[in-house]
Amino acid sequence: MNTSVIPVKQMPSLQMDESDLMNVLKNSLYPGAKTESIKLVISYCKASGLDPMQKPVHIVPMQISTGKKGSDGWDEKEWRDVIMPGIGLYRTQAARGGEYAGVTEPEFGDDVTTKLGDTDITYPKWCKITVKRLMPNGAIVDFTAKELWLENYATKSAKVKDPNAMWKRRPYAQLAKCAEAQALRKAFPEFGAQPTADEMEGKTLEEGGTVIDNTTQEISTPAREIMSTETFNTYRDKWKSAIENGKKSVNSLIAWIEGKGTDLTPEQKIEIASWEIKQTTGEEDAFA
Numbered sequence: 001m002n003t004s005v006i007p008v009k010q011m012p013s014l015q016m017d018e019s020d021l022m023n024v025l026k027n028s029l030y031p032g033a034k035t036e037s038i039k040l041v042i043s044y045c046k047a048s049g050l051d052p053m054q055k056p057v058h059i060v061p062m063q064i065s066t067g068k069k070g071s072d073g074w075d076e077k078e079w080r081d082v083i084m085p086g087i088g089l090y091r092t093q094a095a096r097g098g099e100y101a102g103v104t105e106p107e108f109g110d111d112v113t114t115k116l117g118d119t120d121i122t123y124p125k126w127c128k129i130t131v132k133r134l135m136p137n138g139a140i141v142d143f144t145a146k147e148l149w150l151e152n153y154a155t156k157s158a159k160v161k162d163p164n165a166m167w168k169r170r171p172y173a174q175l176a177k178c179a180e181a182q183a184l185r186k187a188f189p190e191f192g193a194q195p196t197a198d199e200m201e202g203k204t205l206e207e208g209g210t211v212i213d214n215t216t217q218e219i220s221t222p223a224r225e226i227m228s229t230e231t232f233n234t235y236r237d238k239w240k241s242a243i244e245n246g247k248k249s250v251n252s253l254i255a256w257i258e259g260k261g262t263d264l265t266p267e268q269k270i271e272i273a274s275w276e277i278k279q280t281t282g283e284e285d286a287f288a
């Protein structure tokens with residue numbers, strides 16, 4: 001089976017000047033990311049024959065254990081941006097290989113309602129998904145993965161059991177992605193064993209790549225928040241002035257804001273974009 005993806009030379013997105021590609025990726029697909037992390041994405045995609053404009057991989061800020069001890073006796077860790085595949089990449093690779101025969105809808109176990117830390121939450125006990133692969137002899141073989149919610153969910157920090165924002169808001173969908181990724185790896189082991197970014201949210205890595213659940217660590221990846229309307233309105237006039245005076249472009253302002261760890265809503269991004277449109281067209285605000 002040939003599971004290789006489209007060669008780099010066939011992808012027009014990689015024919016543009018690398019600095020232009022860097023700007024597109026940094027301002028559109030990976031807003032707020034460090035320049036060196038964007039370079040890692042490009043290198044990863046080139047080595048794997050992937051189109052970076054399809055966002056096949058994610059930049060995941062993670063705590064990495066250095067293997068050293070601090071003066072307090074605790075393991076020393078450092079933040080690093082790790083490049084990880086998204087579950088969409090596994091799906092694409094399976095489809096391109098010609099032997100992907102489909103996937104079942106997620107099957108969930110009984111609901112469990114309990115208190116985790118200070119959070120009351122209802123979650124499925126487990127999720128099971130089956131990926132089907134067409135074998136060379138014409139047989140279709142099932143590869144099933146069953147994942148337990150308690151073994152996969154990510155916490156806000158190592159010192160609490162509360163699920164982070166994503167696992168609290170999407171307890172079923174997050175577990176389903178973990179189960180599907182595991183089933184895809186079982187069905188197509190040639191893809192490799194690297195976990196997806198969806199599975200690794202809120203986890204840490206030991207030196208050498210061993211996955212450690214963040215409930216055993218002192219520090220975990222902080223969950224990103226959505227900017228509230230109140231906060232946006234507080235800084236609205238200041239940000240609008242920066243664009244209208246030419247101090248910031250729309251893309252650079254959005255990247256700067258989200259680089260602080262808070263995501264803008266689509267509506268907030270549209271409003272920011274409208275400020276530059278007014279400036280470039282010379283239109284006056286009729287309600288000024």
